[in-house]
Amino acid sequence: MLIKAIESNCGINADKLAEALQKPKKSAREILNLRLLRGCIFSFIGLALCIVGIVSLCMGAVFSAEHVTVPLVFGGASLAIGLSYLVVYFVTRKQIKD
Template identity: 85%
Template sequence: MSHILVPIFVCVVVPIAVVAIAAATKINNDNKRAEVFIKAIESNCGIDADKLAEALQKPKKTDREILNLRLLRGCAFSFIGIALCIVGIVSLSTGTEFSADPVTVPLVFGGASLAIGLSYLVVYFVTRKQIND
């Protein structure tokens, strides 16, 4: 019985709990900001409501920060993809059959990771030219 419950718990309950916790955190943060804003309006102590609303907004990343994150993700995914592809090719060259897990799993995940990394790098180089202009 327990060998059935563990996969169900891992595949169903844990993802639902993670999403619920993330949603509850976001709702709590929004409620706290709204509460501070309402208290400031009620106290009517001469605070400009527009400036307060602007100050209570979530901090936005600058274009340079977004660009640096794209470069970081692109390099990380690309290097992970290259490493996994190398592991798969080495396993294949040592005589492991292509349909075996030591070959196909690294090649599949390595190819996907490499594709994601290269797409991040392409977006980085394209947007870098737009930001400099």
């Protein structure tokens, strides 16, 4: 559509048309809130998986060693990602002024 408007040269400002067709950009506050949400989600999932792995390790007879390491590995990775999102949230929160 943008190319046809440029080719027809019927007096349409192509730059303004391109800006109007772009997705609306998220505000700094929305990006900050998304980081907080993602940080909480990843942290809670990671914590839950680590708890499942530790409980499985303590029960020992029900699960083999292979089944214990999977939740601990994914839980640790998820917890690390969640904590990194939370660190970025708390650092950048101070930079955004209302």
